[in-house]
Amino acid sequence: QVQLVESGGxxxxxxxxxxxxxxxxxxxxxxxxxxxxxxxxxxxxxxxxGINHTGGSVYYVDSVKGRFTIARDNAKNxxxxxxxxxxxxxxxxxxxxxxxxxxxxxxxxxxDYVAWGQGTQVTVSS
Numbered sequence: 001q002v003q004l005v006e007s008g009g010x011x012x013x014x015x016x017x018x019x020x021x022x023x024x025x026x027x028x029x030x031x032x033x034x035x036x037x038x039x040x041x042x043x044x045x046x047x048x049x050g051i052n053h054t055g056g057s058v059y060y061v062d063s064v065k066g067r068f069t070i071a072r073d074n075a076k077n078x079x080x081x082x083x084x085x086x087x088x089x090x091x092x093x094x095x096x097x098x099x100x101x102x103x104x105x106x107x108x109x110x111x112d113y114v115a116w117g118q119g120t121q122v123t124v125s126s
Contacts, residue, residue, distance in 0.1 A: 011124075
């Protein structure tokens with residue numbers, strides 16, 4: 001079983017940057033693909049970025065392409081999400097999750113994941 005803890009959220013202004021981190025403990029982290037989801041009030045969690053188990057394949061939803069960068073360091077059991085040029089519509093609770101599978105960067109459904117972090121709030125003011 002893997003346990004995940006996110007950090008790095010906060011309140012920023014539009015155009016600013018934030019870096020979210022997801023630290024894993026437990027089972028072999030390098031065997032999991034990892035996704036970053038976000039949830040806004042009244043909506044379901046949505047996959048916005050993903051990375052496969054080696055880091056060789058990544059996925060971004062169109063709304064964050066060119067602004068967000070996902071990366072992993074399997075030696076340190078961490079996955080990061082660098083968020084640049086933040087917009088008010090990026091305001092959400094962000095979650096990292098470990099997938100049941102490993103080879104793809106994009107597992108879109110929450111049931112594809114075996115472990116979730118507690119979430120971290122990102123608020124972008126205009």
